Amino acid sequence: MAEEPPTTDLITLTRHVLHDQLRLGAAATGDLTLLLTAIQVTSKFIATNVRKARLINLVGLAGETNVQGEEQKKLDVLSNDIMVNALRASGKTAVLVSEELDDAIIIEERNRGKYCVVFDPLDGSSNIDAGVNIGTIFGIYKVRDGSKGTLEDVLRPGSEMVAAGYTMYGSSANLVLSTGSGVNGYTLDAALGEFILTHPDIKIPPRGKIYSFNEGNSMYFHPPVNAYLKSIKYPAAPKTPYSARYIGSMVADVHRTLLYGGIFGYPDDKKSKNGKLRLLYEAFPMAFLTEQAGGIATTGTKRILDIVPAGIHDRCPVFLGSKEDVQDLMKCYE
Numbered sequence: 615m616a617e618e619p620p621t622t623d624l625i626t627l628t629r630h631v632l633h634d635q636l637r638l639g640a641a642a643t644g645d646l647t648l649l650l651t652a653i654q655v656t657s658k659f660i661a662t663n664v665r666k667a668r669l670i671n672l673v674g675l676a677g678e679t680n681v682q683g684e685e686q687k688k689l690d691v692l693s694n695d696i697m698v699n700a701l702r703a704s705g706k707t708a709v710l711v712s713e714e715l716d717d718a719i720i721i722e723e724r725n726r727g728k729y730c731v732v733f734d735p736l737d738g739s740s741n742i743d744a745g746v747n748i749g750t751i752f753g754i755y756k757v758r759d760g761s762k763g764t765l766e767d768v769l770r771p772g773s774e775m776v777a778a779g780y781t782m783y784g785s786s787a788n789l790v791l792s793t794g795s796g797v798n799g800y801t802l803d804a805a806l807g808e809f810i811l812t813h814p815d816i817k818i819p820p821r822g823k824i825y826s827f828n829e830g831n832s833m834y835f836h837p838p839v840n841a842y843l844k845s846i847k848y849p850a851a852p853k854t855p856y857s858a859r860y861i862g863s864m865v866a867d868v869h870r871t872l873l874y875g876g877i878f879g880y881p882d883d884k885k886s887k888n889g890k891l892r893l894l895y896e897a898f899p900m901a902f903l904t905e906q907a908g909g910i911a912t913t914g915t916k917r918i919l920d921i922v923p924a925g926i927h928d929r930c931p932v933f934l935g936s937k938e939d940v941q942d943l944m945k946c947y948e
C-alpha cells in the first residue's frame with residue numbers, strides 16, 4: 615500500500631492561537647498572540663543553547679547564588695537574560711517575575727504592555743550537565759483594570775492567569791500551552807523553525823500507574839504522604855503496585871504525567887515547611903495545565919490555583935495528575 619504524502623497544511627502554534635483569538639471576536643486584540651510569539655522565540659533560542667551547551671562552554675556554574683540560595687548554572691543565567699530581553703522588547707509586558715531575579719521587573723513606560731509574565735527560565739538545572747530533559751515554565755496574567763503594572767498584578771491566585779505553559783527541551787523541543795480552553799502540545803520542527811501542533815487537546819487519563827516523588831526524602835515526609843506511598847506500593851490484591859518514575863525536572867515529570875497519567879508530588883516535609891517548588895512560576899502554571907487537562911492539582915488539603923501569593927518567591931506543596939490518583943492522595947490527608 616502506498617504511503618500517504620506529508621501534509622501540506624501545517625497547524626503552527628501561532629496559527630492555532632490566532633484562530634482561537636479570532637473565535638473570541640472583538641475582545642481579542644492579538645496582543646496575547648504577539649506575546650506568545652515572543653515566548654516561542656525565547657524557547658527556540660534556549661533550545662539551541664541547550665543543544666550546544668557542552669560544545670560552547672555553557673555547562674557548569676555561573677558563580678552566583680539566586681534569591682533562593684541555589685547556585686546558578688550558566689544556562690540558568692543565560693536563559694533568564696534571553697527571556698527578560700525578549701519579553702521587554704515585545705512591548706506586551708508590564709511586570710516580569712523570574713526565579714533567577716530577587717525582585718520583579720516593572721517595565722518602563724515606552725515598552726509597556728498589559729501582560730505580566732512569571733517564569734522559571736530553566737527548570738531542572740541539576741540535570742543540565744547530564745544532558746537530561748530540562749525546560750522553561752511560564753504563566754501569564756493580564757494587568758488589573760486601570761493598573762499600569764505593579765507587584766499586585768502578579769500577587770494573585772493562579773486561577774486568574776490567562777495562559778500558562780512550558781517548553782521541554784528533550785529529544786525534541788515540546789511547547790505545551792493552555793490559554794484557558796484546554797491544553798495543546800506543539801513540537802518544534804527545527805528545519806522550519808516553527809512549533810507544530812502534534813498533541814491536540816491533551817487530557818490526563820483519569821487514573822494512571824505511575825508515581826513520581828523524590829522518595830529519598832521519605833524520612834522527612836509527613837504521615838499522609840508515607841501512607842499514600844505505601845498504599846500504591848503494597849496494594850491489596852488484585853491490585854498491582856505502581857511504577858516509580860522521577861526525573862527531577864518538574865517539566866519532564868509533569869509532561870509525562872499529562873500524557874500517561876499517574877501522580878507527581880513534591881510535598882512539604884519536616885525539613886521544608888512549604889515544600890520546594892515555587893508557587894508563581896512552577897506550581898501555578900503546572901496546576902493550570904493540569905486542571906485544563908482534566909486532572910487535579912492540590913497541596914494535599916487545598917486547590918493550588920486558589921492560593922493567594924504573599925511574595926513572588928513563595929513556595930507550596932504540590933500534588934498533581936490523574937483525578938482518581940490525586941483523590942486517593944487527598945483521602946490520606948482527611
Ligand code: AHG
Pocket residue numbers: 684713734736737738739740828862863864865880890
Ligand atoms: P529549578 O532547576 O528551576 O531550580 O527547579 C528544580 C525543581 C524542579 O525541577 C524539580 O521538580 C525539583 O526541583 C527536584 O528537586 P529534588 O532534586 O529535590 O528532587
Ligand code: MN
Pocket residue numbers: 684713739
Ligand atoms: Mn533553581
Ligand code: MN
Pocket residue numbers: 734736737738864896
Ligand atoms: Mn524549576
Ligand code: MN
Pocket residue numbers: 690713734735736737738739
Ligand atoms: Mn529554574
